[in-house]
Amino acid sequence: MNILFMSLLAVLAATRVYVTEFNTRPIVIIAFCSAASLAYYFLMCRPSKVYLVDFACFKPSLNCLCSKELLLERAKGLGFLTEENFKLVNKILDRSGLGPWTYVPEAMLEIPPKLNLEEARKETDTVLFGAVEELLEKTGVEAKDIGILVVNCCLYAPTPSLSDRIVNHYKLRGNVLAYNLSGMGCSAGVLAVDFAKQLLQAHPNSYALVLSTENQISSLYRGNNPSMLLVNCLFRMGGSAALLSSHPSDRYRSKYQLIHTLRTHVGADENSYKCVIQEEDSEQKVGVSLSKDLMNVARDALKVHITSLGPLVLPVSEKLKFVVNLIERKLFKKKVEAYMPNFKLAFNHFCMHTGGRAVLDRMQKSLELDDWYMEPSRMTLYRFGNTSSSSVWYELSYCEAKGRIKKGDKIWQMAFGSGFKCNTAVWLALNNIEPASKKNPWRDEIDDFPIKANPTVESTK
Structure with a gap:
């Protein structure tokens, strides 16, 4: 006053x-x-509005292209898999939802594969530098204009950090606010957007560069614990870069405005905390173990999450239906199923993290979504595999390449992650997005999609 x-x-x-x-x-x-x-x-x-000027998803070179057969051959060549587990890996790959061709680091395809720290650095440099350079070219923003940097990579945390590597390579200014997030799981891409939003609102008229990736070489498990082998089968090479802005003048050239972010953490529960955990097996080999309770934990986390998200995004009619159902079940003790709000009335496009085919099946069933809405997630899993925290950006790229994004559309990016976390970012399209008008990882092959990839719900759109 x-x-x-x-x-x-x-x-x-x-x-x-x-x-x-x-x-x-x-x-x-x-x-x-x-x-x-x-x-x-x-x-x-009033908090500054946050805009997504543009984003870029890294598409590896043809030298990194790998078939299922070649992957199995290299795995056999490493010699650590028992015959029983080799058959298990083959079975997982068949049911994973991944297509016949995905990308892995070149070092993994050499004979013998090079799985050392130097190659891990080279993998991350290739992915992040490639994504950043494409993004800077798209936006016309210079590296010296970036005031905030947020980098996330779950399992690869070298010293100096990845954010330090970006500062060094692009000669970012000395007062840049640089942050490095590790161990945050596959939901860290959305989490990093929320973090960058808060920083931008605290520092108006700034640019934030958000980078998301995972390092396949450093996260490769070289043992025989079946619960740890799934990560080797699903994760692939990839990464993304997004430029967020709190400059009011950037509204007119930005693709999207950030409307909501929401984070749910159920790690206080012991089963939820331990369902995805990095540990040593009986032979002291490090890997990420996935619990059999993972799907149930994800389901319960989603319920908690959408209970908070619904009031923010749903129309009044859906809110009333939800409240009436809740009163019937809790107050009058009626044995009726919990009402699942129709989120298709709130969002035009869904970008659900490509955790695996089973995760997408459960998401589609829980949210009662048609195949058309799940197509970006399923096709991303099919073509690029699970690229961890960057997967939601490959899915948004798919929607753009298909020419689906129209002015006023709302996009829901949602991802699960270890801890256990469920995070959301809601975007509003500020303009019609022309398909393949700029660089896009799908641009040269988008006409080949969608490919029938074991849908579970009859498409009605």
């Missing part, structure tokens, strides 16, 4: 008029200045 008080004093001093019983002009002036000052005060206190 200091702004209001100082404004009033300044006006009175400038006009040199004083209130008398015969002069009402000062009262009018004071009232006008009070209203103007209050309006200015509240406008200045």
Whole structure:
């Protein structure tokens, strides 16, 4: 309120008029200045709007292209798999939802494969530098203009950090706010957007660069624990870069505006905390173990998450149906199923993390989505595999390449991650997005999709 008080004093001093019983002009002036000052005060206190200027998804070179057969051959060549587990890996790959060709680091395809720290660095450099350079080319923003940097990679945490590597390579300015997120799981891409949003609102008129990736070489499990082998089968090479802005003038050239972010953490529960955990097997070989409870944990986390998300995004009619159902079950003890709101009334496009075919099947069933809505997620899993925290960006790229994004559309990016976490980002399209108008990882092959990839729900769209 200091702004209001100082404004009033300044006006009175400038006009040199004083209130008398015969002069009402000062009262009018004071009232006008009070209203103007209050309006200015509240406008200045409102959080800055956050825009997604553009984003880029890294597409590896043809030298990284790998078939299922070649992957099995290299796995056999490493010699650590028993015959029983080799058959298990073959079976998992058949049922994974991945297509015949995906991408892995070149070092994994050499004979023998090079699985050392230097190659892990090279993999991350290739992915992140490739994504950043494409993004800077798309946006025309120079590296020196970036004030905030957020990098996330779950299992690969070298020293100096990955954010330090980006600062060094692109010679970012000395006062850049650089953050490195590790161990946050596959939902870290959405989590990083929420983090960048809060930083942008605290530092108006800034650019934030958000980078998401996972390192396949460093996360490769070289043992025979079946619960740890799934990660080797699903995860693939990939990464993304997104440029967020709190410059009001960027609204007119940005693709999207960030409407909501929401984070749910159910790690207080012991089963949820341990369902995805990095540990040593009986032979002291490190890997990520996936619990048999994972699907149930994800289901329960989703229920908690959408209970918070629904009031933010659903129309009134759906909110009323949900409340009535809740009263019937909790107050009147009726044995009726919990009502699942129709999120198709809130969102035009769904980008659900490509955790695997089983995860997507459960998501589709839980949210009662048609195949058309799940197509970006299933096709991303099919073509690129699970690229961890960057997968939701490959899915949004798919929607753009198909020409589906129209002005006013709302997009739901949602991802699960170890901990256990469920995170959401909701975007509003500010313009029609022309298909393949700029670089896009799908541009040269989008006409080949969708490919029938074991849908579970009859398509109605």
